[in-house]
Amino acid sequence: MRGSATSDSEPRARLLLSAREEFLAHGFERASLRRICGKAGVTTGAVYFFFQGKEDLFVHLVKGTAERLTQLGRDLALAELETPDIGPSCDMQLMAFLYRHREEALLLLEKAQGTCFAGFSQAFFAQVRHAFALFFQRYGAGDVDPELPRLLAEMRIQGILELLRGDYTMDRILELTRLTGIYADGGFRALAADLQRQQKNG
Amino acid sequence: MRGSATSDSEPRARLLLSAREEFLAHGFERASLRRICGKAGVTTGAVYFFFQGKEDLFVHLVKGTAERLTQLGRDLALAELETPDIGPSCDMQLMAFLYRHREEALLLLEKAQGTCFAGFSQAFFAQVRHAFALFFQRYGAGDVDPELPRLLAEMRIQGILELLRGDYTMDRILELTRLTGIYADGGFRALAADLQRQQKNG
Amino acid sequence: MRGSATSDSEPRARLLLSAREEFLAHGFERASLRRICGKAGVTTGAVYFFFQGKEDLFVHLVKGTAERLTQLGRDLALAELETPDIGPSCDMQLMAFLYRHREEALLLLEKAQGTCFAGFSQAFFAQVRHAFALFFQRYGAGDVDPELPRLLAEMRIQGILELLRGDYTMDRILELTRLTGIYADGGFRALAADLQRQQKNG
Amino acid sequence: MRGSATSDSEPRARLLLSAREEFLAHGFERASLRRICGKAGVTTGAVYFFFQGKEDLFVHLVKGTAERLTQLGRDLALAELETPDIGPSCDMQLMAFLYRHREEALLLLEKAQGTCFAGFSQAFFAQVRHAFALFFQRYGAGDVDPELPRLLAEMRIQGILELLRGDYTMDRILELTRLTGIYADGGFRALAADLQRQQKNG
DNA sequence: AATGAATGAGGTTTCATTCAT
DNA sequence: TATGAATGAAACCTCATTCAT
Numbered sequence: 001m002r003g004s005a006t007s008d009s010e011p012r013a014r015l016l017l018s019a020r021e022e023f024l025a026h027g028f029e030r031a032s033l034r035r036i037c038g039k040a041g042v043t044t045g046a047v048y049f050f051f052q053g054k055e056d057l058f059v060h061l062v063k064g065t066a067e068r069l070t071q072l073g074r075d076l077a078l079a080e081l082e083t084p085d086i087g088p089s090c091d092m093q094l095m096a097f098l099y100r101h102r103e104e105a106l107l108l109l110e111k112a113q114g115t116c117f118a119g120f121s122q123a124f125f126a127q128v129r130h131a132f133a134l135f136f137q138r139y140g141a142g143d144v145d146p147e148l149p150r151l152l153a154e155m156r157i158q159g160i161l162e163l164l165r166g167d168y169t170m171d172r173i174l175e176l177t178r179l180t181g182i183y184a185d186g187g188f189r190a191l192a193a194d195l196q197r198q199q200k201n202g
Numbered sequence: 203m204r205g206s207a208t209s210d211s212e213p214r215a216r217l218l219l220s221a222r223e224e225f226l227a228h229g230f231e232r233a234s235l236r237r238i239c240g241k242a243g244v245t246t247g248a249v250y251f252f253f254q255g256k257e258d259l260f261v262h263l264v265k266g267t268a269e270r271l272t273q274l275g276r277d278l279a280l281a282e283l284e285t286p287d288i289g290p291s292c293d294m295q296l297m298a299f300l301y302r303h304r305e306e307a308l309l310l311l312e313k314a315q316g317t318c319f320a321g322f323s324q325a326f327f328a329q330v331r332h333a334f335a336l337f338f339q340r341y342g343a344g345d346v347d348p349e350l351p352r353l354l355a356e357m358r359i360q361g362i363l364e365l366l367r368g369d370y371t372m373d374r375i376l377e378l379t380r381l382t383g384i385y386a387d388g389g390f391r392a393l394a395a396d397l398q399r400q401q402k403n404g
Numbered sequence: 405m406r407g408s409a410t411s412d413s414e415p416r417a418r419l420l421l422s423a424r425e426e427f428l429a430h431g432f433e434r435a436s437l438r439r440i441c442g443k444a445g446v447t448t449g450a451v452y453f454f455f456q457g458k459e460d461l462f463v464h465l466v467k468g469t470a471e472r473l474t475q476l477g478r479d480l481a482l483a484e485l486e487t488p489d490i491g492p493s494c495d496m497q498l499m500a501f502l503y504r505h506r507e508e509a510l511l512l513l514e515k516a517q518g519t520c521f522a523g524f525s526q527a528f529f530a531q532v533r534h535a536f537a538l539f540f541q542r543y544g545a546g547d548v549d550p551e552l553p554r555l556l557a558e559m560r561i562q563g564i565l566e567l568l569r570g571d572y573t574m575d576r577i578l579e580l581t582r583l584t585g586i587y588a589d590g591g592f593r594a595l596a597a598d599l600q601r602q603q604k605n606g
Numbered sequence: 607m608r609g610s611a612t613s614d615s616e617p618r619a620r621l622l623l624s625a626r627e628e629f630l631a632h633g634f635e636r637a638s639l640r641r642i643c644g645k646a647g648v649t650t651g652a653v654y655f656f657f658q659g660k661e662d663l664f665v666h667l668v669k670g671t672a673e674r675l676t677q678l679g680r681d682l683a684l685a686e687l688e689t690p691d692i693g694p695s696c697d698m699q700l701m702a703f704l705y706r707h708r709e710e711a712l713l714l715l716e717k718a719q720g721t722c723f724a725g726f727s728q729a730f731f732a733q734v735r736h737a738f739a740l741f742f743q744r745y746g747a748g749d750v751d752p753e754l755p756r757l758l759a760e761m762r763i764q765g766i767l768e769l770l771r772g773d774y775t776m777d778r779i780l781e782l783t784r785l786t787g788i789y790a791d792g793g794f795r796a797l798a799a800d801l802q803r804q805q806k807n808g
Numbered sequence: 809a810a811t812g813a814a815t816g817a818g819g820t821t822t823c824a825t826t827c828a829t
Numbered sequence: 830t831a832t833g834a835a836t837g838a839a840a841c842c843t844c845a846t847t848c849a850t
Contacts, residue, residue: 011831029232033824043832045826050830054824145374148381151364158360162353172347179350182396183389190388191381213813235841247843248814256841415834434635437820448820450835458820549778552785555768562764566757576751583754586800587793594792595785617810639845649811651847656809660845 012050014040019057023107028058029114058107058115065104066120072097073127080131084138088181090131095160095177102164109161121157129153139192148191156184214252216242221259225309230260231316260309260317267306268322274299275329282333286340290383297362297379304366311363331355341394350393358386416454418444423461427511432462433518462511462519469508470524476501477531484535488542492585499564499581506568513565533557543596552595560588618656620646625663629713634664635720664713664721671710672726678703679733686737690744694787696737701766701783708770715767727763735759745798754797762790 018040022031033054037044051057076090098105109121132149159180163173220242224233235256239246253259278292300307311323334351361382365375422444426435437458441448455461480494502509513525536553563584567577624646628637639660643650657663682696704711715727738755765786769779 032822034822043834044824045833046831048825048827049832145378145381147368147370147374147378151361151378151382152385154364155357155361159353159357162356166349168349172349176347176349176353179347179393179396180353182392183354185389186392186395187385187387187389190384190391193388194381194384234839236839245815246841247816250842251813436818438818447836449822449837452821452823453834549782549785551772551774551778551782555765555782555786556789558768559761559765563757563761566760570753572753576753580751580753580757583751583797583800584757586796587758589793590796590799591789591791591793593796594788597792598785598788638843640843649813650845651812652810654846654848655811 011040011042011046015042015047015050015057016061020061020103020107023058023061023111024103027111027113028055055115058112059117062104062108062112062117065101066108066117069097069101069105069108069124073124077127077131080134088178091177091181092174095163095173096170098160098164099170099173106161106164109157125153125157128156132156135188139188144191144195152184152187213242213244213248217244217249217252217259218263222263222305222309225260225263225313226305229313229315230257257317260314261319264306264309264314264319267303268310268319271299271303271307271310271326275326279329279333282336290380293379293383294376297365297375298372300362300366301372301375308363308366311359327355327359330359334358337390341390346393346397354386354389415444415446415450419446419451419454419461420465424465424507424511427462427465427515428507431515431517432459459519462516463521466508466511466516466521469505470512470521473501473505473509473512473528477528481531481535484538492582495581495585496578499567499577500574502564502568503574503577510565510568513561529557529561532561536560539592543592548595548599556588556591617646617648617652621648621653621656621663622667626667626709626713629664629667629717630709633717633719634661661721664718665723668710668714668718668723671707672714672723675703675707675711675714675730679730683733683737686740694784697783697787698780701769701779702776704766704770705776705779712767712770715763731759731763734762738762741794745794750797750801758790758793 015036019031019036021039022036026032031054033044033047036057037047047053047057051060072094076094080086080090108117109124112118112120129150132153136144136149163176168176217238221233221238223241224238228234233256235246235249238259239249249255249259253262274296278296282288282292310319311326314320314322331352334355338346338351365378370378419440423435423440425443426440430436435458437448437451440461441451451457451461455464476498480498484490484494512521513528516522516524533554536557540548540553567580572580621642625637625642627645628642632638637660639650639653642663643653653659653663657666678700682700686692686696714723715730718724718726735756738759742750742755769782774782
């Protein structure tokens with residue numbers, strides 16, 4: 001006899017599904033194992049058969065995505081270094097990947113406090129910051145306050161997260177990414193112009 | 203005899219100080235009254251002599267700043283409506299105020315979930331979003347995807363928060379704000395240009 | 405190995421037993437979960453495995469009895485309406501039921517303040533009061549101070565509760581109920597006579 | 607400068623007033639000293655200047671009434687012993703006294719659990735029970751189940767308490783007392799008749 | 809005569825975790 | 830493979846009481 005989707009499939013899979021919901025809704029630390037187990041139709045003890053504990057459950061949810069995202073970051077950084085004008089394309093590739101792994105990405109970048117992935121978002125951010133810094137140098141604005149690229153990178157990240165949080169289609173995401181790219185590009189140009197003006201005057 | 207900073211001053215003041223630290227570090231909901239009291243050198247019951255409870259403690263920390271910030275928001279919105287080109291000046295004024303009340307502002311905008319000020323950040327954000335929407339119309343980009351100004355506003359907010367989180371001087375904050383303003387302005391112009399190009403072609 | 409009564413049987417049953425004792429001794433609100441758990445040889449957290457909380461524990465003790473008592477009340481009221489002279493028999497049936505569920509009845513009628521059964525005693529009392537009012541009309545004393553039947557009903561209830569509180573055998577309970585019935589009957593007749601005398605004179 | 611009635615008169619008197627309200631509303635044990643002090647416009651420490659503590663506060667409220675009520679009970683019992691047919695008059699006298707000291711009487715008879723007056727109601731009840739027992743013997747029903755007079759006395763007490771709880775005028779109280787007396791008298795006669803019938807048959 | 813401050817124990821509830829079966 | 834039971838610590842909060850001033 002086939003039962004419902006929640007009670008039929010394997011408990012391990014049900015646990016992972018239920019945990020993802022809970023972690024997304026409340027973050028790792030405020031998530032409740034009881035609720036996770038309740039939603040999965042499983043007793044709390046069962047978690048400790050399949051996993052080492054609450055954190056291990058989280059890790060199993062995001063590990064794969066974390067690795068691939070790290071790799072993608074490296075690849076894109078390299079590509080951008082070799083072929084400077086590829087920036088917008090890189091953004092699109094990154095965004096497409098994140099969109100395809102929306103939930104895991106949000107877990108990694110927003111909901112991981114209290115886990116061993118707490119530092120992941122910082123690391124990811126560091127990559128973005130580095131890319132921004134290169135942009136700066138390329139636009140002839142190298143000796144600006146070093147906090148500025150950091151700040152703009154942080155804002156960029158939040159833009160990405162906001163896109164993931166929303167309930168958009170892939171097409172709309174990519175269009176919004178394109179527009180954001182134009183915005184960022186225009187912003188950089190304006191900054192560069194301002195800096196050159198200052199250097200002439202100062 | 204003058205003791206250490208934690209044991210010398212009055213317990214009420216020590217509690218508020220200790221609470222601010224704890225709320226900033228963990229947010230309202232994850233903050234622990236025990237830790238707050240421990241750091242203040244006081245038993246947990248003592249809180250309830252000075253305050254009504256955990257939330258009241260939070261409220262006492264942020265109430266004044268919340269009121270003044272709300273008022274400032276109204277004032278700036280009005281000023282910007284009457285004198286359009288005043289935008290950058292408004293940003294500076296807002297940022298200067300936020301900087302002078304850094305910690306309370308962060309509590310209000312980032313750490314208030316679970317308190318009666320939970321909605322404050324949304325309200326603040328709504329004001330910023332509205333200002334952005336006006337900018338858009340003024341730059342001749344009124345019929346863009348309505349999610350775009352929302353997205354840029356959200357990024358803007360994160361920029362502000364990031365400035366508050368850091369340990370900057372007032373001068374540096376204002377300079378970074380100025381630069382961010384130039385970036386945003388350039389971004390808007392680029393977007394407007396792109397949209398006009400599209401309308402001509404499409 | 406058979407241990408003592410408190411440590412042998414299953415914890416859930418021990419908790420219910422211990423809770424009944426505590427609720428009977430102190431009422432719901434003044435009952436202490438710690439004492440309940442202590443007596444049951446269990447930690448306080450264990451309650452929340454078997455039950456939702458303090459009130460749920462109370463509810464599990466009385467729910468069944470509450471439902472059956474409500475039903476019995478309806479049945480007896482109907483029977484008395486159809487066959488007026490059946491009153492004493494009804495009293496006996498009610499008392500027999502209450503006796504068989506002495507402790508639950510006392511919880512419901514005396515110790516439920518603070519629970520969702522707080523209104524049960526009022527409802528039960530309303531039925532008794534209604535029965536008294538019918539008696540009054542039947543004995544030709546309809547236009548007496550309306551507070552009088554309310555007062556007598558209240559006294560009647562206390563008589564019932566007192567019988568439950570004591571440590572009697574079923575036989576003795578029923579005999580005392582019979583005597584109380586005679587007392588009440590004689591009381592009504594005397595009241596009716598007095599009222600008729602007054603109406604003649606007044 | 608004369609302030610309001612609550613803040614002007616002496617704190618001791620205000621405390622007693624406020625305490626009476628609180629004890630009547632919640633009973634001794636569930637009463638909160640904080641609420642008492644709050645209503646009295648006084649800090650909690652003040653209680654311990656005027657009184658020894660919570661219980662002492664209660665004692666000061668009821669002591670006088672307790673003594674006079676005990677004495678009255680003795681007097682009435684004696685009078686009833688010397689002049690048998692004075693019963694109804696005694697009831698009236700007792701009820702009149704209780705009515706004039708309604709609130710203290712209720713504290714003594716209903717709200718004293720947890721204080722040294724916890725036993726007062728039992729003692730008072732014992733007097734009433736004794737009077738009932740005498741009635742029984744006088745009506746020729748001496749060898750009835752000894753629990754019966756106890757039961758009827760308990761019901762009687764509840765009738766008295768119910769009269770005190772309500773918001774009646776003295777006249778109405780006395781009229782209801784008279785009617786209750788008639789009810790009780792008729793009840794006794796009926797019981798006596800039944801017993802004699804049984805003795806003849808049995 | 810009374811305040812203001814603080815304690816310490818107790819209240820109910822939630823939590824992640826363990827473990828025998 | 831998974832359950833059901835139970836733990837123990839921590840959560841926020843309330844209480845009567847004490848005490849220096």
